[in-house]
Amino acid sequence: MPIRTTTVADWFSEHLDSISEDCRLTPCTVEHQECVENGGTYSCLCATGYYFVVSGTEDRCRESLTYEAELTIVDIGGVPQIFTAEMSDPGSEVFERSASVVRVALNEHFEASSLSRRYKGVKITAFRDGSVIVRFDVYLSQGPASVSAVTGAFYGNLQGDTFGSSQVTVEPSSFRVFDVVEDNLTSPWYDEPLYLTLVCAGCAVTLTAIIVTLICCYAKRSGQQKKRNEVDIVHPELPLTERQLNSKNKLVFVDPPMD
Structure with a gap:
């Protein structure tokens, strides 16, 4: 069986597209973009709290509308959830693992809700005691919005007390949405x-x-x-104007010599 040899030129030719798109080699040029690993490739994506838009001929990451919300989680996939000290540390493995499961479930839930066209993601910000209470930010594209709209989107798509493919069971009455963090309806x-x-x-x-x-x-x-x-030059005989007379009448009077 013949052995296929690959030269350096052949390798670069086969991988040129992936190399040119690798933001580790070509830094992101759009403000508020980050180089993110996604399925084994690295590409420029808008940072959390921003979403991609095209303004004229310019690519931009526009700031999202942000709503703070909280929810009490009872169990995930039938496993009761109990708050631990590690869950209060955003840098811990327990926090990241729990946040990842809840984030995916919330994304699935809101993407199928009445706000699906404007939903731009969610960020888990904290866990605290009380079974497990999760605090998170909901991101929407710019435009008219309200606390009641976010609340209605959550309850309108809730079947019983469970949502998401991971079967997150919650206390429905515990869902709360707070005032907009940054209320910028227009840029x-x-x-x-x-x-x-x-x-x-x-x-x-x-x-x-x-x-x-x-x-x-x-x-x-x-x-x-x-x-x-x-x-004045051509007609010196013409009478002087009042202004000219005034200027010419400014005589300097000198006292006569005393005898």
Whole structure:
């Protein structure tokens, strides 16, 4: 059986696409993007709390609407959940394992809810005692939203007291949603490229108008002065104007010598 040999050139040719897309070699250029491992590949994705949009011809990571929520978990897959000290430490393996299961279940639940078109993910922020109470942030795309809309989306898709493929059982009455953390229904004016362009154009037009006005005023005054000078030269016999008389009548009086 012949042995297939691979040269360095062949290897680069076969893997060129994956190399060019590997953000470990080509850093992310969009603000608020992070290099994330996803299924064995590394690609640039918007950071937690941001979602990808195209504004004109520009790729952007736009800030999400964020709602804080909490929920009491009774059991997962039939296994009763008991709070432990490790669950209060976000850096612990127990926290990450529990957060991963709950995050997947919440993603499945909200993606099938009335907010599915605007749902942009969830972040588990804390666990605390009380069976197990999970605290998390719900991210939505920008637009009209409310606490009641998030609450309705959760209950509207809840079958009994269990949700998600991992069968997370909760106390339905324990679900609470708090006020929006950052209520930005529209992006700040300084974050919109089109707005900045219009502001710059407006400033340029205003400055040009001021310069033209000053030039016209200067030219008009120069023309009037030139005409007055021409009249004085060509027609010296014409009577002096009141202003000219006043200026010429400013005589310097010198006391006569004393005898």
